[in-house]
Amino acid sequence: MSxxxxxxxPVEQAEDRRINMIEAINEALDIMLERDDNxxxxxxxxxxxxxxxxxxxxxxxxxGKTRVFxxxxxxxxxxxxxxxxxxxGLRPVPEIQFADYIYPGLDQLxxxxxxxxxxxxxxxxxxxxxxxxxGGGIFGGQTHSQSxxxxxxxxxxxxxxxxxxxxxxxxxxxxxxEDNDPVIFFEPKRIYNxxxxxxxxxxxxxxxxxxDSAVPEGYYKIPLGKARHVTEGEQLxxxxxxTMVHVAEAVAKEKGxxxxxxxxxxxxxxxxxxxxxxxxxxxxxxxxxxxxxxSGFGAELSALVTERCFYHLEAPVERVxxxxxxxxxxxxxxxxxxxxxxxxxxxxxxxx
Amino acid sequence: xxxxxxxxxxxxxxxxALALHVPEPRSRPGDPVNFADVVVGKAGDQxxxxxxxxPEEMKDLAYDLVRVLGDDSKAHGPWDPKLDPDTLRxxxxxxxxVRAFDERMFRGQRQGKTSFYMKCTGEEAxxxxxxxxxxxxxxxxxxxxxxxxLIARGYPxxxxxxxxxxxxxxxxxxxxxxxMYSSREHSFFSIxxxxxxxxxxxxxxxxxxxxxxxxRIAATWVGEGSTAEGDFHSAxxxxxxxxxxxxxxxxxxxxxxxxxxxxxxxxxxTFAARALGYGIAGLRVDGNDALACFAAQQWAANRxxxxxxxxxxxxxxxxxxxxxxxxxxxxxxxxQEREEWPLGDPVMRLKNHLIEIxxxxxxxxxxxxxxxxxxxxxxxxxxxxxxxxxxxMHHPFHTMFEDVFEELPWHLKEQAExxxxxxxxxxxxxxxxx
Numbered sequence: 001m002s003x004x005x006x007x008x009x010p011v012e013q014a015e016d017r018r019i020n021m022i023e024a025i026n027e028a029l030d031i032m033l034e035r036d037d038n039x040x041x042x043x044x045x046x047x048x049x050x051x052x053x054x055x056x057x058x059x060x061x062x063x064g065k066t067r068v069f070x071x072x073x074x075x076x077x078x079x080x081x082x083x084x085x086x087x088x089g090l091r092p093v094p095e096i097q098f099a100d101y102i103y104p105g106l107d108q109l110x111x112x113x114x115x116x117x118x119x120x121x122x123x124x125x126x127x128x129x130x131x132x133x134x135g136g137g138i139f140g141g142q143t144h145s146q147s148x149x150x151x152x153x154x155x156x157x158x159x160x161x162x163x164x165x166x167x168x169x170x171x172x173x174x175x176x177x178e179d180n181d182p183v184i185f186f187e188p189k190r191i192y193n194x195x196x197x198x199x200x201x202x203x204x205x206x207x208x209x210x211x212d213s214a215v216p217e218g219y220y221k222i223p224l225g226k227a228r229h230v231t232e233g234e235q236l237x238x239x240x241x242x243t244m245v246h247v248a249e250a251v252a253k254e255k256g257x258x259x260x261x262x263x264x265x266x267x268x269x270x271x272x273x274x275x276x277x278x279x280x281x282x283x284x285x286x287x288x289x290x291x292x293x294x295s296g297f298g299a300e301l302s303a304l305v306t307e308r309c310f311y312h313l314e315a316p317v318e319r320v321x322x323x324x325x326x327x328x329x330x331x332x333x334x335x336x337x338x339x340x341x342x343x344x345x346x347x348x349x350x351x352x
Numbered sequence: 353x354x355x356x357x358x359x360x361x362x363x364x365x366x367x368x369a370l371a372l373h374v375p376e377p378r379s380r381p382g383d384p385v386n387f388a389d390v391v392v393g394k395a396g397d398q399x400x401x402x403x404x405x406x407p408e409e410m411k412d413l414a415y416d417l418v419r420v421l422g423d424d425s426k427a428h429g430p431w432d433p434k435l436d437p438d439t440l441r442x443x444x445x446x447x448x449x450v451r452a453f454d455e456r457m458f459r460g461q462r463q464g465k466t467s468f469y470m471k472c473t474g475e476e477a478x479x480x481x482x483x484x485x486x487x488x489x490x491x492x493x494x495x496x497x498x499x500x501x502l503i504a505r506g507y508p509x510x511x512x513x514x515x516x517x518x519x520x521x522x523x524x525x526x527x528x529x530x531x532m533y534s535s536r537e538h539s540f541f542s543i544x545x546x547x548x549x550x551x552x553x554x555x556x557x558x559x560x561x562x563x564x565x566x567x568r569i570a571a572t573w574v575g576e577g578s579t580a581e582g583d584f585h586s587a588x589x590x591x592x593x594x595x596x597x598x599x600x601x602x603x604x605x606x607x608x609x610x611x612x613x614x615x616x617x618x619x620x621x622t623f624a625a626r627a628l629g630y631g632i633a634g635l636r637v638d639g640n641d642a643l644a645c646f647a648a649q650q651w652a653a654n655r656x657x658x659x660x661x662x663x664x665x666x667x668x669x670x671x672x673x674x675x676x677x678x679x680x681x682x683x684x685x686x687x688q689e690r691e692e693w694p695l696g697d698p699v700m701r702l703k704n705h706l707i708e709i710x711x712x713x714x715x716x717x718x719x720x721x722x723x724x725x726x727x728x729x730x731x732x733x734x735x736x737x738x739x740x741x742x743x744x745m746h747h748p749f750h751t752m753f754e755d756v757f758e759e760l761p762w763h764l765k766e767q768a769e770x771x772x773x774x775x776x777x778x779x780x781x782x783x784x785x786x
Binding site: 040066067071072074076077080081082083084085086087088089090092104107108111112115116117118119120121122123124125156157159179180181225268269270272 | 491493523524525527528532534535536541542544545546549551552553554555556557558559560561562563564570582583585586587589590593755756757758761762763
């Protein structure tokens, strides 16, 4: 397996300074609150308490309670108010405590934030970044585990970004906050503290043992719309994002398969060039996501790969996803698209 | 009030049978009008508290009706804003212009020049007079029936008509349904088709103004029907929690398309009274009394500007026309309602007041109405030079793909190229398709 590469030159990394994804997100918010007076951070429990996942810890004390504040438990109000703040000229970073609870804010996101620039012909914009922990693998049951990204990738005017490492979380979040379009920034909470590989019976390593937890202290950006090459290989392409990047990497490694793994990082706009180049090289493609299968983002990826790489394909494009059920509690590891399901799919793709 | 339930016990059970109450308006097509539930107090009888008064200390005003203009056409009581005659004439002029504009645009839709229009007949005071009490840079978040704000703020009529026609002069590039205006220059927020979404946005804008230590305030307008949306609850909650400098204007025109205000919860309480539950100052105002509309908005603006917090104002009025050009109100309400509406017509009432105080006369009114009609007519002709709906594409079609995002991503570039190919296939390369 070749060495890992990044799609752009990384900032000089301090190898001795390693942080987890929560700390990386906290740093990105801290830096942006410092750099831009118009940045405000808001959401349920984000102020004094510092967030139920500690992502906003210390920020209110440092930046004041008119920059970082608690909100009523009202997702429609959180996002609606953020749209109004954006119209004024602020750059709000609202938090929705769990992606499972973003639905009361959907009308404001879909009908308002996503369309404001278009419908007003640029008179008004909605430069918000909606942060929300998402994904399963934590025994979160039905309403603390969902992956609703395809509801947002389907909306014209929204960008959807999902980091898989502390390094990316910081650099991508800074890019999102500076972006003038509304962005949904989903944080895979399963990997807040360490890169979960799907082998749930083995202990999870903390981020400090992973090279992508070496995060520069200062300001840096990772461009939106650019995938990250996780591993390079010739046998098949694996398209993944969030937690599933680490699961796919671990499974491929365990099976001794040389996979070309792409961490998509941004779902809209998608890095179609990286996907095409990889699939045309390997001729085989596996798509992995936690979200339910039918009309999930994998369907879009599969269609794009089939349309654009058809004559290079040597096997059908396969999808490994969550099942089309609500996310169960006790049956979590039967539901989660883990090593067995991914392993079988890899075998199936490689046998043709 | 509620129909009496059939409380006969069901067999084998001594508990009374429950009965669902489905609200029903007092008169339907063919019925005589019944406005028995509309209680109209005497103009001038309502107290005007100080702008810093606590909401619970002025709760009676949420159930009363603030009125200035009496049946004698004189201004009465503490809410009289004591406007000078020039301001009153300006106000009357804007209201007359809104009415003339509505007439012409409605006809334009019937003539096929555009797809859609919505009048605000009978409600002119709730936008014109109310917005005249705000500073020109206070931000307004209107619904679709506040064209009076644009006219009062001096937005050019031709821009409105260009938008209605989706023609090549339309600054919104033909993307929006007619009347969904937007003017940043006039601090008029982009109108959305999704009801009540603007209300938490207005609160957020006001919060932003407070965060930055600005002096500007926000005001939003919403119909009584749309107050049933969850967004309105969100707006009230956020407004009160953060003491936001915002005015929540509820236009209770009795009808939400075919549903009377009972379906928004208006049978048992007033819309102004909702303010009390949130700890917001609530005022209920005669919406056809331009002076009362101005005075209430001014009171709320003073309150907001002094960091005393938000105000919810219910304007009690009547939607004199159909909901839109797609609606026929004779299918659900008595045709006589408009004539018998106890609060009369806002334009006539203001006109009669100006005449009463010796600052106006019928001749000048007739001349003004004529001038408004002629100005709208001439502007319409001017706008028609930019095209009308249905006469081909007025904007380069690639503008359809722009402004979805700040920059065109690859997939929209591909789709724009596809659209170019389609144009060439349809019209040939000699046809201008840009």
